[in-house]
Amino acid sequence: MQRQPIAEAVREDIVNGKELVFVDFDHTLLACNSSELFIAACKPSWLVACIDLVVRRLIPWKLTHVPHWYRLRDYACCALIVLLCPWNVMLWKRGAPDLFRRHESRELAVSLRACDPTRLVIVSFGLQWIIRALLSESSWRDTPLVATPNLAGPAYFSSGKLDIVRAHYPDEVIARAACISDSLDDQDILHAVGKGVLIEPQGDVYRAEEHLxxxxxxxxxxxxxxxxxxxxxxxxxxxxxxxxxxxxxxxxxxxxxxxxxxxxxxxxxxxxxxxxxxxxxxxxxxxxxxxxxxxxxxxxxxxxxxxxxxxxxxxxxxxxxxxxxxxxxxxxxxxxxxxxxxxxxxxxxxxxxxxxxxxxxxxxxxxxxxxxxxxxxxxxxxxxxxxxxxxxxxxxxxxxxxxxxxxxxxxxxxxxxxxxxxxxxxxxxxxxxxxxxxxxxxxxxxxxxxxxxxxxxxAPIMRACKTLRSRPARRSETAL
Incomplete structure (x- = not known):
């Protein structure tokens, strides 16, 4: 699937259609990553930085064999921050609207505002309450949101967006809908809808650790x-x-x-x-x-x-x-x-x-x-x-x-x-x-x-160890 400029992606048939339009959030409607913004905004920053380091850097999440282990990692980090520093829930609700104004994808927002607002559905693997706080003072505050709940089941970390959307909309509605996303990870829903559109990721890469x-x-x-x-x-x-x-x-x-x-x-x-x-x-x-x-x-x-x-x-x-x-x-x-x-x-x-x-x-x-x-x-x-x-x-x-x-x-x-x-x-x-x-x-x-x-x-010991690791295993002489 080829990426398209926003001006070409939000075509007239999408704007003037009557079917639902599923819109990705992170790096699509939001020119940033909602989880990273939340982690970077939490206080005290020294404790949050330690939590982020331990949970997202030191724990080998790949060993869980969860297909989308990075979603589980981010969910665990945000959950632990809220558990240990619960005041950040109120701080986030207070500061999130301003962050959304600063990081909103302007070009895409202008194009989507031409659509009937009742047709739009925001779909994201970000935490629902984090995204809802970002949207609370925007024109998308009443837009339906399909996102990760506070108590997420295993499905949210092992399946794609098509599966979580199916929990809210029937297959025939999804088949006639349109979908706009920046991520190749969303190919399941992009291929399942009637009009799947892949755009360039909006905004620069944002990492919370670079702000903690x-x-x-x-x-x-x-x-x-x-x-x-x-x-x-x-x-x-x-x-x-x-x-x-x-x-x-x-x-x-x-x-x-x-x-x-x-x-x-x-x-x-x-x-x-x-x-x-x-x-x-x-x-x-x-x-x-x-x-x-x-x-x-x-x-x-x-x-x-x-x-x-x-x-x-x-x-x-x-x-x-x-x-x-x-x-x-x-x-x-x-x-x-x-x-x-x-x-x-x-x-x-x-x-x-x-x-x-x-x-x-x-x-x-x-x-x-x-x-x-x-x-x-x-x-x-x-x-x-x-x-x-x-x-x-x-x-x-x-x-x-x-x-x-x-x-x-x-x-x-x-x-x-x-x-x-x-x-x-x-x-x-x-x-x-x-x-x-x-x-x-x-x-x-x-x-x-x-x-x-x-x-x-x-140095000689390190070189010897590297040589031993790179040496191919010898085939057993008794192997048939």
Whole structure:
């Protein structure tokens, strides 16, 4: 079935006919997605963002083997939001009409208003009460609506629109009717009606997650690859600080609890610098390195969201560190004030970095790396080999940045090997400086060296695993 322009789709025989006209809603009459609009509008945004992440990203809905599992996913997300944050029902009814005015498909609306309003029927897999609130102050407020009820049965997630329409209209009425939709998923009803019309989707793709802040979401979605961010944050940034502040097994498991929230707090403010770098500072560069997804995050609410998460996570990390007695200061208030000062300094330095001409940024870059990896040491005591490891990481990142700014390929050399070499040389110099045995014991040296070596062997192990996964299964020699 070929897509048609709206001017050709809503033909005279449809406008002046006497049969029903079934009209799709999302990206047809509404130049957006009703479920995405609802999720993005709910409050508090931090809790909604967490619900959205868990329900729609972390749960493997495909394993349910439901034919249209994404409908079940969106239904579950909206239902859980209403269950945990019921005030959003009233907030939505209040704000939905204005959202519809902003996102209504103007061209299609003008064409359909020429039809007799009693002939129109809106058909959607969106939630009925969400759509009805959107239409409540529009010219379609009294139009019949066939949509997903509050308590939807399995049929709504396993069948097409033809089946749900059949529950309200007989086959002979459907066979004489017309249908207008933007989705190829509606081919069952488009072929069943007398005049099925497929139009171009109205409006741009709208995703609620691009309007709900979560730590590192922008970094993973628009700045770098998601796999790179997870590896860099969890297995480099966090583990370096854990290794650098561990003096024994007891301090190791304690650090595993309070270092991650501190580092994530720091990265929230760091991410604010990333966003500013892409949206503002990149305009000063001749050839900025930006991904295609950056434009979709122009209205991302990172300003307030980043600081709110940074303060909460920072307080959590400080409380855990104080509970374990791992902080330099025994006074909780002093430690919290120190961490707040650290976040303010990180923001100020990144702001200065973004406002500086590119040829001078190389002088700010190592300071940013020092703040990234050294800030936790304002609160937590670092071991001597840990300090060497952190310094090796800072120098590694600086070398990589200098190569990038010089126009070279900073991915051409093995970062992990270079870091291990720097750490080894620093460790030799450190050992040579002791006239007697180091007082810190063996553990700090072992844990930092083990991490640095593990990173070197990570790439070969990953390549071997990839080769094993891609190798075709050997046919059994006993198979007939």
């Amino acid at each position: 802040y979560l730590p590192l979401r922008y970094t993973a979605a628009a700045k770098y690859a998601r796999s790179y961010v997870l590896d860099q944050f969890l297995f480099v940034d966090v583990l370096i600080v854990i290794a650098a502040t561990s003096f024994g097994f007891s301090t190791l498991w304690q650090a595993c609890l309070f270092v991650p929230p501190l580092m994530l707090s720091l990265m929230c403010v760091y991410e604010l610098g990333y966003f500013e770098n892409d949206m503002v500072a990149a305009r000063k560069e001749v050839a900025p390195t930006l991904t295609a997804k950056v434009e979709r995050y122009r209205t991302y609410p990172i300003g307030f969201g980043a600081w709110a998460w940074a303060l909460v996570l920072g307080l959590l990390g400080v409380l855990l560190g104080w509970h374990f007695g791992a902080l330099r200061s025994e006074t909780l208030l002093v430690s919290a004030a120190c961490w707040l000062a650290v976040l303010a300094v990180v923001r100020a330095v990144f702001f200065a970095y973004n406002g500086t001409a590119t040829r001078w940024r190389a002088f700010f870059y190592p300071v940013l790396q020092l703040l990234k990896y050294g800030s936790p040491f304002v609160l937590i005591l670092a071991s001597l080999p840990g300090a060497v490891l952190v310094l090796s990481q800072i120098m590694l990142m600086w070398c990589s940045y200098l190569i990038y700014r010089a126009g070279g390929n900073n991915k051409a050399f093995n970062r992990d090997v270079l870091r291990l070499m720097m750490f080894g040389l620093g460790g030799v110099c450190l050992a040579a400086s002791f006239r007697s045995a180091p007082v810190e014991g063996f553990f700090p040296y072992a844990i930092t060296a083990a991490w640095a070596c593990a990173r070197v062997f990570k």
